[in-house]
Amino acid sequence: MLVGVPKEIKNHEYRVGLTPAAVKEFVAHGHKVIVEVDAGSAIGFSNEMYIEAGAEIIGTAEEIFAQADMIVKVKEPQPNECKMLREGQTLYTYLHLAPDPTQTQLLVESGATCIAYETVTDARGGLPLLAPMSEVAGRMAVQAGAHYLEKAHGGSGTLLGGVPGVAPGKVLVIGGGVVGTNAAKMAIGLGADVTILDRSLPRLRELDDIFGNQLKTVYSTVDAIEHYSSKADLVVGAVLIPGAAAPKLLNTAHIAQMKQGSVLVDVAIDQGGCFETSRATTHQDPVYIVDGVVHYCVANMPGGVARTSTMALNNATLPFGLALANKGPKRAMLENPHLLNGLNVHKGKVTYSAVMDALGEQLSLEFQEAGAALSQ
Numbered sequence: 283m284l285v286g287v288p289k290e291i292k293n294h295e296y297r298v299g300l301t302p303a304a305v306k307e308f309v310a311h312g313h314k315v316i317v318e319v320d321a322g323s324a325i326g327f328s329n330e331m332y333i334e335a336g337a338e339i340i341g342t343a344e345e346i347f348a349q350a351d352m353i354v355k356v357k358e359p360q361p362n363e364c365k366m367l368r369e370g371q372t373l374y375t376y377l378h379l380a381p382d383p384t385q386t387q388l389l390v391e392s393g394a395t396c397i398a399y400e401t402v403t404d405a406r407g408g409l410p411l412l413a414p415m416s417e418v419a420g421r422m423a424v425q426a427g428a429h430y431l432e433k434a435h436g437g438s439g440t441l442l443g444g445v446p447g448v449a450p451g452k453v454l455v456i457g458g459g460v461v462g463t464n465a466a467k468m469a470i471g472l473g474a475d476v477t478i479l480d481r482s483l484p485r486l487r488e489l490d491d492i493f494g495n496q497l498k499t500v501y502s503t504v505d506a507i508e509h510y511s512s513k514a515d516l517v518v519g520a521v522l523i524p525g526a527a528a529p530k531l532l533n534t535a536h537i538a539q540m541k542q543g544s545v546l547v548d549v550a551i552d553q554g555g556c557f558e559t560s561r562a563t564t565h566q567d568p569v570y571i572v573d574g575v576v577h578y579c580v581a582n583m584p585g586g587v588a589r590t591s592t593m594a595l596n597n598a599t600l601p602f603g604l605a606l607a608n609k610g611p612k613r614a615m616l617e618n619p620h621l622l623n624g625l626n627v628h629k630g631k632v633t634y635s636a637v638m639d640a641l642g643e644q645l646s647l648e649f650q651e652a653g654a655a656l657s658q
């Protein structure tokens with residue numbers, strides 16, 4: 283198969299679909315890889331490294347899209363990229379279609395086979411191609427929180443770890459999944475006083491087993507959220523109800539009760555955010571202040587540490603990517619129901635029901651169940 287890797291074109295997005303190490307794997311399996319010039323240069327993956335791994339460097343995205351059987355990316359394709367896709371071509375990347383009618387319409391019109399990283403599943407009910415970016419975002423949440431607690435950045439001037447003779451800062455993590463666990467790990471590592479809320483008791487038991495008495499686990503109720511947020515220096519929003527908009531767990535009245543200079547990091551902002559006052563921000567302009575509380579709501583946090591994120595993402599995407607190339611997309615998906623769950627659009631039809639539920643009527647889309655669509 284001819285695999286193409288264009289340079290990402292979203293604002294301040296430096297991740298790249300394949301690392302040189304991943305290219306080497308595709309080449310070792312007999313595939314040809316073409317990479318756009320400087321696709322990874324910003325994060326230390328030079329054109330020479332890709333050539334050494336066996337790739338050919340190509341001057342423009344247009345040539346990559348025209349030649350490749352499968353396009354491997356990170357972020358959802360931008361409109362000009364969608365227009366270069368065609369029937370018979372496979373797109374393997376994050377898509378997040380449900381809130382994005384324009385992209386959905388363009389992918390349907392392209393006729394291409396579009397696989398979304400974020401809907402590929404695993405045998406334990408997890409999302410294995412979302413998990414690495416949730417690990418990154420969870421860890422970054424505490425780094426960002428510690429930074430914005432500094433006086434010069436709008437915070438209260440609190441050091442999360444404290445010092446001998448001064449108590450540590452208090453961190454509240456709401457949601458104990460992948461983001462929440464990684465945030466807790468970092469906050470504990472800094473020596474903060476950490477409490478995590480979840481509404482799943484089995485999950486709270488697991489967290490108790492992992493962290494012991496370094497972490498306070500509390501069942502998530504309105505009362506618990508009110509109590510712990512009013513005392514917190516840093517609150518991390520890390521809830522997910524799969525496929526749905528995030529629930530608003532802190533309202534404006536709760537935020538008014540919080541300490542001046544405390545920090546909210548709303549990681550769930552890509553699902554609409556879990557604080558009433560949250561609105562999406564960017565790496566260029568990451569924070570704003572409401573009622574004396576600093577809000578950090580960056581929707582693509584992993585892009586901020588693009589080198590680590592690219593390597594973490596490739597570790598997860600490589601086995602599925604190789605299966606797509608080795609077997610061909612049709613056989614690879616029909617043989618693996620978890621990969622098939624990634625299929626969102628195929629030959630002009632939507633094949634993922636949550637996307638159909640969100641946009642079907644608005645765009646007059648045609649739906650076909652993924653397995654049936656591929657089998658034709």
Ligand SMILES: NC(=O)C1=CN([C@@H]2O[C@H](COP(=O)(O)OP(=O)(O)OC[C@H]3O[C@@H](n4cnc5c(N)ncnc54)[C@H](O)[C@@H]3O)[C@@H](O)[C@H]2O)C=CC1
Nearest residue numbers: 415416419457459460461480481502521522550581582583
């Ligand atoms: N902003 C960014 O750059 C990124 C954002 N994310 C987002 O972070 C969010 C969390 O992702 P994951 O940790 O992977 O999800 P997850 O499914 O692993 O964990 C979510 C947890 O929230 C809990 N939960 C649901 N409702 C709750 C409530 N009312 N109170 C307390 N807990 C509740 C669930 O029981 C579950 O344990 C998602 O919206 C995801 O899309 C992920 C990566 C990057």
Ligand SMILES: CC(=O)C(=O)O
Nearest residue numbers: 376415581582584585
């Ligand atoms: C998950 C996602 O969309 C990102 O890492 O940017």
Ligand SMILES: [Mg+2]
Nearest residue numbers: 538539540573
């Ligand atoms: Mg206040």
